[in-house]
Amino acid sequence: MGDVISTHLDEGKREMITARTAQVMREFGRVYKQQYAVALFNSVRFDIEGAAGPQSQLLHRKDPLEDRSIFSGSLFQYLEETRKWRNRFVFVANTYNICLYESKMAHERGLHTKSTINCAGYKALTSMEEYLEVVNASLPGVKGKVGSGPLLKCATEFPLILWHPYARHHYFCVLTEKEQQKWHAVLQDCVRHSNNGLLEECRVQTPAFTDAVRLYRQAQGHYGTWEMMCGAPPQILANLVMETLHPELRSLIGPRLKGKMQQKQRNWMLISEVVYKQVLTQTQAQYKALVQACEVDTPRLDAALRTDMDQIITSKEHVSNKIRALVLPKAEQLLRSSVQPYISSILESLMEPISRGFSEVRDVFFKELVEFSRNTLNGEGEAKLGEHMEKISMLAFHPVKMQCCYEKVEQLNLEGLQQRFDVFSPSVFVQRAQILMREQMDNAVYTFEQLLCQILEAQDQGGEGLCKTIERCQDRVLKKYDYDSSTVRKKFFREALLQIIIPYMLKQLAPSCYPELPRFQELIFADFSQFILVKNVFEEVVLQSVSKDIMMAVKEAAVQRKHNLYRDSMILSNSDPNLHLLGNNPSVDWASQFGGGHDEPEGLLREGGGNSRKRRQVVSMIQLDEMGPLAYESCLEVPGVDQIPEEGEIEEEGEVKHKEPQPSVEPKASKGPETEHRMIAEPQTPTEPLGSPKSPDSVGEIRFLINPVVEMVAPSSQTEAVQSNGTGLKMEQLTLEQGEEVALITTVVEEVHRKSPHRKSTTQEMVRQLVETGSQERAKAAIVEEEGQAAITKIKKQDLGVRGTECAVDTDAELDPSLADSSLLRHDDSGFQSPTNEALDEAQPIMGALQRKDTVADSAELLVALEQKNTALSNDSETGENFTAKTAEYDTEIVSDI
Template identity: 65%
Template sequence: TPLVCYGCFLTVCLSVCAPAARTRGVMKEFSDVYEQQYPVALFNSVRFEIEGGGGTQSQLLHRKDPLAGRSIFSGSLFQYLEENRKWRNRFVSVPNSYIISLYDSKAAHERGLHPKVSINCAGYKALTSMEEYMELINSSLPDTKGKAGSNPFIKCATQFPLILWHPYARHHYFCVMTEKEQKKWHAVLQDCIRHSNNGLPEDCTVQTPAFTDAVRLYRQAKGHYGTWDMMCGTPTQILANLVMETLDPELKNTIGPRLKGKIQQRQRNWMLISDAVYRQVLSQTSGQYQALVEACEAQRAPLDARLRTDMDQIITSKEHVSSKIRALVLPKAEQLLRNNVQPYINSILDALMEPTSRGFSEVRDVFFRELVEISKNSINGGGKEKLGDHMERLSMLAFHPVKMQSCYEKVEQLNLEGLQQRFSVSSTSVFVNRAQILMGEQMDNAVYTFEQILNQSLEAKGESDLCKTIQRCQDRVLKKYDYDSSTVRKKFFREALLQIIIPYMLQHLSPSCSPELPRFKELIFEDFSRFLLVENVFEEVVLQSVTKDIMMAVKEAAVQRRHNLYRDSIILSNSDPNLNLLGETSPVDWTTKFGGDEPEGSFCGGMAEGGSGKKRRQVVSMIQLDGVPLPYESCLEPLPPEPRSPDSVDEIRDLINPVVEVVLPVSKENQSDVANGMKPVTGTITMEDGVQEQITHVTTMVDDVPRKSPQDKMSPQTILQQLVGSKKQEAEKEHQEEAAIKNAIEEIEIAVQEDDRERIAEVAKSDLESSPPPAKDSSSHLNGEEKIIDPVDVEVILA
């Protein structure tokens, strides 16, 4: 309409039409590549099934479904609502799918209501500071870079923020009250991101390789070689990222200059636009990819039948074509390898091995320390119920983000330095994430193997000398872990080297070799042309040219003791046939086996998937109270009463200002002189550890339990004044406190009646035992033979 300016109209058209048109274009090109790669992936799958594949046999057992019936974490935190720009208390549940669900309250979660927000963390980053977040925001939109230290467009309610950042999707802002909460939540969020980024399911032996190869070949055709950070999440998310890779810069250049207002407002508006576009692209790629997969799967049966009939002829034809392409490619590949790759292989390998080996070593140490705790329990006379509790907690060690955090941090130090630019590696996050996933798998394999071996030993020998039995099983499992971790690391190093080197070689060989490839299509029979593509054969030839050097480099590294790798000549396959039989048995239910009840509060208050209504056991405990060791608390600790974030100023003040209860004597006759309520007081009090704390308020409560009163008494106001003093007397506080307490005790001793000595002393002892440490010094003289009078509970609020 004439009322709409041309610039706004153009912006709206771009925001609506450009994503749809770009998505259709990208999906059309991708679909063509996917349809070509699907028969090739099917051929490789059927060939592997027929010929079989050799591989090093694992020494540790593998658990099939370790997280069945469990959730990871739940708790309360503040969420920032962009609609009204306010912070709201939310109950957060993290099930075993690692999709974060936010509810209005815990009751809404327990009733099975739909969450307010569900967050799939694929592609996100978990941040713990506004400074780090603003660095990413300031570089996200051209021509809106803020000055250093510019104020963010949101004000965090506390000094402990938690931010989920995504290059395209909506950002999520949270905060908690304590640093310990922040560390635990950050570990949980990182674990959700780690598992969401963990690639596509490997059990899909046709769809997964067809999809990954199609994405790689599509990006290579656009000139993008090397690793890609946004190759994470579901196929739909990856395709949406593929569209946004080219669409996002265009929208920034077109829409960015038209955004008006202050820099914070322009940044906020751009994020809203980016999220809306991303959701639109995500919706479109979902439907189109589903239709593509269904079309290819419909052709699978006839393709599979033809493959099984003509497999020998297809393999012979492929070998013939490979020999011809090898004659063309190998001379160029060997020269490139000799001049530009071989000198850097050892440097790349060292950069990968150091942090990765430290991480796997930390996994071993964490596992060992947990077993030591179980052995200590058996030595100290812990019963079988205690053993059941310890083993139940140990079973979830690999999925405890906080306990595994020390292992994951070692790998995060991975740095390829200058090699990253030379080989076009966008970042090391791909390798870090993969190494962390492998570490978690190895930890769970070690735990599961220990469970099975210990269970077998207890059934054979009983529970006598439990400590020695645990130590024997521990030594047996650690030897197997050392071998398996060595095998897994060497495989990881080989794959990482290939991911770094192969794209570099393809990028340099393709310009000269690709124009020659079409002539090799004439060597392939038309009936086999769908299963044999010269582009794939070309990449296999390049892969074979560098494999020998990579294998040799890893083999030489295994000789060095500092990497804790076994030599390839050491083979332990089938070294423990009895253990292989245990792998077929079901997991041990330690709680049922030892007859213990489920620890109260060890369940997450949520509905199980599928609407079964069963509550899930929770892997990570709630936030612990101050003073409780955090790094090695149990994985399945009984949950304390649900910690609730404050909803009012008074509740926040109560969290910041601790309350100390002090019991002071007062007679029944003088209770009328003591008024219940809170009074502002200025003074200090000396805690048990000698630290002086400021007193801001005193709340007095009188116990109305009838008791015999002494003849001579002091008022609680007088005693309180003698205890805390006034602000003017702070310099002489310690001496005044001692004198006041001494005088008070002397007067109480004189007033005590002899005939009620024993009865009142028992009451005093029970009252004093329930009193907190700060009141210990002022009331400890009332134990034993002295008599006391009726107590008055006084709450002292510390600044």
């Protein structure tokens, strides 16, 4: 790796990268200082005039994730340095940064992380095909096919990849599809939150930064939306530098890369990562210095603004009228010909998926409260109130539960409009809508919490009373959610239309209007020139020209029922002033006030850095949903990958060999003087498809999936009965082939005359053949041919229903009841046994069960069958003995018993 970097990124290129970054930061810094003064003017004017929009009906939580973490669990991570897969413990704090630890114990002890991932600008992918597609696009001229060999071999078939156009890529994988879906939801939530990094509360720095980035890109000829406007300001500035620097380096270094296709792609990604780190380090330092310089000058600017605010506003209006006279005729002509015909179609493309997403948020909130009411009505009452409300309180930040809402918005499609209006990608609007959906969900949950807590503190109610209280609070909150979601959506539609239309109009008007703008600067006093910029006034005029049409389009859409929007006149002021008195209350700690939090849950994990305080986890660990916790999750074995040997594979080769699945195993037997106990396990075809395995609970279960081992022990009561006859039991282990499961385990006790080793070995072979083929007639012939008189005696006793000759495993402890009840129909070891079941009152002959499911063999038919057997066995070819005389006495016993 070092050779590649030193070869293609020599000292000259590094100096060129530093110089290019410094140049971009100087130009951006000049624009930022101008926009900082303008943003400060707008902020002070807003404070003085006090203009405000419709007031929210729902309460807003100040710090929803206080003392919370999002998710934690174990993943397999691919390490670029060693090209090996290693198990890592992943912890996602409330900052949405992904922290990777060596093990869970290392995290709990507060040790340093192996690495930390800030997900701003990343995309979460779930297949190598998607990943290879974006990788091929990053290096033109070096194409790769899906089947020609990937960049890396995934340890499992469920990968998770974090892709960034400039930074390092991160590769993970999990064992099951369910884990992949949950982790993908978590990673997407981390990306979504990180991309929304600019705080709206900063009413000066945030608009100054966004306007400066937009104006700088417009000066470079880029007018449309920008997908890489994500993350913290230094990251956005690094993306701004890489937007022009990356293609230049690619054309310079790409043709000089050597090796195969995959090697060229790896080398280019490595070079891109090093360049991005260098640029990011430089932008962080220079942006920090820029902000500090502006903050030092803020008191002087603020004093000048508050002293001359009236004169500044008057001067700005005068200049605006002059510019409006120049721009408005051209803007209106462009609006009528190229914009108005498309406003309704753009709005329809936006409104349908966004409205479905907000409607899904309402449905998820409603379903959670209905489930809460049902649990309360079933008798739990306040005993489980704290536990249920703890889950509901974090509903908005549960990536898995909110995924169905986010997926509705991801269906947004602006195809056909993107090229015309220079919309790079709809992901900008998708992620913004998803953030608003999460905010509205949290506002609804927080309002419900405050209302319910107020009522519970005022009066003590039982089960039905509590259920009615929950329903009243639920209806009250849902009405407020309908109003707020309508207001938020209309605001979002207006902003989205402006983000699509205004850049297009500015691009069309710039050639004819920009040359005329400098002469308007002379109309502004020198003292006010830093607060009034001609280019900003020009954009405001263009915005005003199109705002009226956008407002009318949104109002017309609000009348349509399908979008579930309300007219603005219906939301004039707060309709519930008493409710907003609760807005100053802190979040309710349901676990401590109403129970359910006395026992420390498994999800409580320490924050990194050795802090002893613990956090409640929003999303439970994957292992806690439907299975017990992983006992040794930090020591999970990485699945083997061809051509990527793990450390120590060569030394442990001898140990691995004996763990391989055996093709077939012959059942062993522990024999007494006159009896033999055979442990027989019947493999069952898996009922679930092999393509959807379940996640194992521990290392032992992972190994069991590779080499299934079944331990069988007879019940204690039957064990004592057998031992009283002088026989012994022995615990056996059977290794099944991969994919097989045990359906039924039986212990067969039968009398075997000790004649010769040959007879014993052939008996074992007969049992094995019997298990494999399951043929009744062949089993009869084999037993008669091998066992002689002892086999005939056993046939008569078992056909008479002699009980106690076979003992079954306790179905309550070992097997599913449905398997135990159907075992008589499916499990036929020999064709002549009469298996008994402790759950049945009477023994049923196995031959009758095979022929008729719900009938019992007739006594006359049984007698005829025995006579036919005696005739067939009258002459034995192997021994030459006549068995007719020996079996005559048993015929008399059969007739008398029947």
